[in-house]
Amino acid sequence: MSEHPTSSLDDVVHQRVRLGILAVAREARRVEFTFLRTTLGLTAGNLSQHLAVLEKAGLITVEKGYEGRRARTWIDLTKAGKQALHDEVTALKALIRQLEQPGADACPAKSTAPGLTAPEPQ
Template sequence: MAEFDHNQIDDLIHSRIRLAVVAVLAGVEMAEFTFIRDQVKTTDGNLSTHLRKLESKQYITMEKRFVGRKPVTEVSLTVLGREAFERYLEHLESMLGLSK
């Protein structure tokens, strides 16, 4: 029987934009802000807001640098963020009765 305890879902990850961001980052070591924005199909401002929330919980790190005069922001999923994402997926699988 599936475990339907929705209270165990990580609300920080469960937001559509943040879930998409974490999913993108789970597949790469690092991604530039513009790459994430394009993959998630959101605006710069919206993405920035969601990245700050993920960063405040230490699920991601952001490093800013300049290439010439152009600012570049690189985003990485932390170990804590990767573990949280794995728990999130495992809980969804459990709710669906797919866990091993």
């Protein structure tokens, strides 16, 4: 029996906000903190916490600097971050393919897989 596609999902990447951060950062060479905060509808503190998790995992780099007189924070995907996002998308596609297979909505009682039971009649 093969593994379920959800076993390939990465808990660090799969979390909704962190997946959003990686997706937005993938669309650009680098992304500015305020743009990311606004795009994802987050507070600065919440975004900072998620960036710290991604940075600790080696999926992004965070660079602080100035643009003119304004302090800026820039986020870049690392090579590992690009690969992690690619792997997550691949796992999600596999899950979708499995769910869209003919018979995916069939009564599980007809399955020979252990642990599956028929739903209770409504």
